Amino acid sequence: MKAAVMYEAGKDMVIENVTIDGPKHGEVMVRVTAAGVCHSDLSTWQGKGALKLPCILGHEAAGVVEKIGSGVDRVKKGDHVVLSWAPSCGRCFYCQARLPTQCEVYGRAASNGVMWDGTSRLRLADGRVVHHFTTQSSFAEYCIMPESGVVPISSSIPANVAALVGCAVTTGFGAAVNDCRVRPGDSVAIWGLGGVGLSALMGAKLSGAETLIVVDPNPRKGEVGTRFGATHYINPKEVPDVPDAVRQLTHGRGADAALECIGKSAAFEQAVLSIRGGGIVALVGQAPRGEAFTLPAARALMGQQKRIVGSHYGGAVPEQDFIRILGLYDSGRLPLDALVGKTVALEDINAAFRALERGFDTRQVIAFD
Numbered sequence: 260m261k262a263a264v265m266y267e268a269g270k271d272m273v274i275e276n277v278t279i280d281g282p283k284h285g286e287v288m289v290r291v292t293a294a295g296v297c298h299s300d301l302s303t304w305q306g307k308g309a310l311k312l313p314c315i316l317g318h319e320a321a322g323v324v325e326k327i328g329s330g331v332d333r334v335k336k337g338d339h340v341v342l343s344w345a346p347s348c349g350r351c352f353y354c355q356a357r358l359p360t361q362c363e364v365y366g367r368a369a370s371n372g373v374m375w376d377g378t379s380r381l382r383l384a385d386g387r388v389v390h391h392f393t394t395q396s397s398f399a400e401y402c403i404m405p406e407s408g409v410v411p412i413s414s415s416i417p418a419n420v421a422a423l424v425g426c427a428v429t430t431g432f433g434a435a436v437n438d439c440r441v442r443p444g445d446s447v448a449i450w451g452l453g454g455v456g457l458s459a460l461m462g463a464k465l466s467g468a469e470t471l472i473v474v475d476p477n478p479r480k481g482e483v484g485t486r487f488g489a490t491h492y493i494n495p496k497e498v499p500d501v502p503d504a505v506r507q508l509t510h511g512r513g514a515d516a517a518l519e520c521i522g523k524s525a526a527f528e529q530a531v532l533s534i535r536g537g538g539i540v541a542l543v544g545q546a547p548r549g550e551a552f553t554l555p556a557a558r559a560l561m562g563q564q565k566r567i568v569g570s571h572y573g574g575a576v577p578e579q580d581f582i583r584i585l586g587l588y589d590s591g592r593l594p595l596d597a598l599v600g601k602t603v604a605l606e607d608i609n610a611a612f613r614a615l616e617r618g619f620d621t622r623q624v625i626a627f628d
C-alpha cells in the first residue's frame with residue numbers, strides 16, 4: 260500500500276510502498292477513506308513527542324472495513340467506521356474504572372509503536388519494520404486496528420466529517436461537555452482556535468453557553484470564531500492583560516469555564532487567572548515534553564476554590580461519544596462540515612504540515628480515492 264513514512268523528526272515524510280500484514284486475532288483491517296491532519300501529528304513530527312522511527316503518523320481517520328481477524332464480531336467487511344486513537348482492552352484497571360482512554364494495554368503498545376501483541380504489521384520493501392502511531396497510522400491507504408478502536412457508523416456520514424470525530428471533535432466537544440460540564444447561561448473562554456478549539460466552541464455553544472470568548476494571537480481567528488458562535492474575540496498580542504479582559508466580559512468575576520487548547524504555559528496561566536472562584540480550567544492542548552506550568556497566584560487558586568482538570572480525548576468513552584456526536588451532526592445541531600477547510604492528497608502531506616505550522620484556519624483532511 261501507499262503510505263507516508265516518517266524517518267526523522269522535522270524531515271519531509273516520504274510516500275513509500277509499505278507492506279501491511281492482515282489482521283491477527285481481534286484485529287480489523289480498514290481501508291482509510293479520510294484522515295485529518297491534527298496538531299498532535301505536527302508536534303510529534305516536530306520531535307515534541309516520544310516516537311519510534313520509522314513510523315507512519317495519522318490518528319484521526321474514517322474508513323471502510325476491508326478484512327476482519329478471528330474473533331471479531333463488532334464489524335464486518337464493508338462497514339463504515341470511525342477510528343479511535345485510543346482503543347481499549349476492556350479488562351485492565353483503567354478500563355474497569357471507566358477511563359478507557361487510559362487503558363494500560365493500549366498505553367504499552369502505543370509507547371512502543373506496536374500492536375497489542377508487541378509486533379508491527381508494517382514493513383518497508385527492504386524488510387525494515389515500520390512502527391505504528393497510536394496503533395492507528397492512518398496516513399496510509401490501509402491500517403490495522405484492535406477491534407475496540409473501530410466504531411461502526413452510518414454510511415451516509417461524509418468520510419471527512421467522520422474522520423474529524425476520531426480526534427479533534429471528540430477532544431474539543433468532550434472537553435466542554437464531559438470535563439467542564441458547561442451549562443446553559445455559562446461564560447466560557449477558549450484559548451487556541453484550531454480544530455480542537457473550534458470543537459470546544461461548538462460543544463460549549465450547544466450546551467447553552469451565553470458568553471463565548473476566544474483567545475488566539477492569529478487575527479484571522481476572530482472572524483473564524485464568530486462563524487462558529489463566539490461572542491467575543493481577544494488577541495493576546497494586543498491586549499495588555501488577558502484575564503482582566505475576560506473579567507470585563509463576565510460581570511467582573513471571570514469565566515465559569517476556560518479551555519486551554521494550545522498546550523503553552525503562558526496560555527494556561529492566563530486561563531487560570533481568567534476563571535471565577537469555583538470555576539474550572541481544562542488543560543486540553545498537548546504540551547511539549549518537559550513543558551512546565553507555574554500556577555499563577557496558587558494561593559488564590561486555593562482561596563477561590565478553582566479547579567484544574569487534565570482533559571484527554573475529551574474525557575470520552577470513544578465508542579459511545581462518537582455515536583452521540585454523530586447523532587447531533589445528523590440532526591443538524593453540530594455543524595461539523597464547517598470544520599473541514601480543505602481536502603488534500605496523501606502526496607501533499609508535507610505541504611499540509613507546513614500549512615498547519617503557519618496556522619491553518621480549520622482542518623485539512625487527506626482524502627483517499
Ligand SMILES: [Zn+2]
Nearest residue numbers: 297299426427
Ligand atoms: Zn489529534
Ligand SMILES: [Zn+2]
Nearest residue numbers: 348351354362
Ligand atoms: Zn484496558
